Amino acid sequence: MLSQTRYRMLYLIGLGLGDAEDVTCKGLKIIKNAKRVYLEAYTSILTVGKEALEEFYGRSVILADRDMVEQHSDVILEDAEKEDIAFLVVGDPFGATTHSDLVLRAAERNIKYRVVHNASIMNAVGCCGLQLYNFGETVSIVFWTETWRPNSFYDKISQNRKHKLHTLCLLDIKVKEQTIENMMRGRPIYEPPRFMTVSQAASQLLEIVEDQKDSDKESLAYTAETICVGLARVGTDSQVIKVATLKQMTSLDLGRPLHSFIITGHLHPLEVDMLRQFTDDQSILA
Template sequence: MFYLVGLGLGDATDITVKGLEIVRKAKRVYLEAYTSILTVGKEALEAFYGREIILADRDMVEQASDELMADADTDDIAFLVVGDPLGATTHTDLILRAVEKGLQYKVVHNASIMNAIGCCGLQLYNYGETVSIVFWEKDWQPESFYDKILINRERGMHTLCLLDIKMKEQTIENLMKGRPIYEPPRFLSASQACQQLLEIVKRRDADKVTDSDLTPDTVCVAVARVGASDQKIAAATLAEMCDLDMGSPLHSLVIPGHMHPLEGEMLKLFAVSDRVREFLEVVEKR
């Protein structure tokens, strides 16, 4: 059996009882190590699970599924994923490949940022399409995520923005020369994401601004290390968020749409300034 096991968002103890039983009896245990991270390393997981864990990078998952799933027809193979196993399309692809090989599979679900984002007080059923904000490079600065945020806001929906993670990346030079040298991991912060959003705002035609468009005064919400003991939530304007240090990764960002008074009341708990509190008090009184 090929198992995809969710680990949750915090540390080694967030695995479910069902997931832990699978890990402890599996022939091999892999840890997907590029779409997200836990607050603890592989060694802490191995100590708690009592099992050796094999790190599975992007190349292994996407190009070496035969190795990953070897013996899954006769033995249990566990593939561990931070959050929920189906929070990324890569893992759906793994299921399809397992089926193509005639293998049985089971998914053990767990908490992910997709539902844990409710911690900020904005109701889950009021969210629209989730977007990803990527690191901008000097010659590559895409803006498509901004337009999706506006579409959500036009519908009165909140937007969860997942922020870019760079794991085991190579420079163009090392890639072309075939040198197995990788750049240090990078994680897009909430402040960097807001800086990019405000840069897009500056580029857009100011004469065509609508109520759905973002401005430096738009209230947004940053969350960091959701599910961990040092979880942090902050509600600030986009301009304020550009200078706000949310600490170590992972960060996510929410751009609210139309807010119910209870959402405003809850969000006020995390306001970083009087300006934001005053705005949310108006929301409460609607």
């Protein structure tokens, strides 16, 4: 049973990576006793919808989009000094900086908080066989447009590779996005959700090095032949892992979201043996 000292505060609860049943026992007890339950709905997704969570929890769940969390957090924090408020996050609560900001806002109002951790993509990527302590700085890859093609993450990948470290690439999610026209006109019309795939990420990464094709090959952070790992729906029954060269990755279809991507660094023999399970081309690991 939850002690009385754990009541009347903000709880940030990790939901894990799979479905409704991945919540911890501790987290589920808090959810069932909370006055209000919010589900953060823009940094990641589960394989099930809000309705499945509500059925499993036996509670109604309020969707919290980016605007609510970042601009109107007072709505979430209202009466949190007198009532239990549960804020649910796919993966682990501190997998995104947004949630650190929510904690700071609570602290400014002298609202106590507690975190219930869970598995996140940051540690679950070990399922592919790459050893976690061989990873360097994580990067995010966003959708390019015709006029906006950011590649600042390239330097971080370069530094990781120089230190023989792997790079986990978190792929872009677009949820409840508006066109510039609808935003300027104040029309609450939103674009369909988009989730970057492994092949889209690989294509953008490949374009970056192809733009530098006249450079010395030794100076490139990676090449078309660099070994990469594509992951989809990690932590679910439909999890998929594929190992291929960067160029091969551009044509792979790993199915439904969410996808993640790894650019490998130096491979330990044990890592190579593990990766062999997930490739259709054994020659790339020779």
